[in-house]
Amino acid sequence: LGKRSVRRARPLLDAVPRVRQLKRQPITTSFPSGHAASAAAFATGVALESPAWGAAVAPVAAAVALSRVYTGVHFPSDVVAGAALGAGAAFAVRGLVPTRAQHIPPA
Known part of the structure; x- marks a missing residue:
């Protein structure tokens, strides 16, 4: 929804050295970053289950x-x-699906 509603163009690559540029540039719009969203969702989900592993990822x-x-x-x-x-998104899913610590084992 974010990419379709905001439609922000990607930054110009003029100031980025060629060695840092990706070989294949993305063709979608820029806002928000899907890679950052996925990485943060995964890390947050892991941290909600295991703070130690969350700190590692x-x-x-x-x-x-x-x-x-x-x-x-x-x-x-x-x-x-x-x-x-x-x-x-990770916190929203946590509200729908309890973590192991929130789960009550069957009697």
């Missing part, structure tokens, strides 16, 4: 998000919005 999710700006395919605000949407 959080840097990987952050690296995915930062790489989108580093390669010039997203503006920083695209990545922040994507990460917020992803984390929000």
Whole structure:
């Protein structure tokens, strides 16, 4: 919904060194970052189940998000919005599906 409603163009690659540019540039609109959303949703979901594992995967999710700006395919605000949407989705699913800690074992 975000990409279709906002329709934000991707950043110009003029300032991004060629070595940092992706070989195949995305053709979809820029806002929000789907990669950042997916990474944040996964990391948040893992953290809700296991805080220790969540702390382990959080840097990987952050690296995915930062790489989108580093390669010039997203503006920083695209990545922040994507990460917020992803984390929000994880919390929304948590409200629908209880975590192991919230689950009451059968008697």
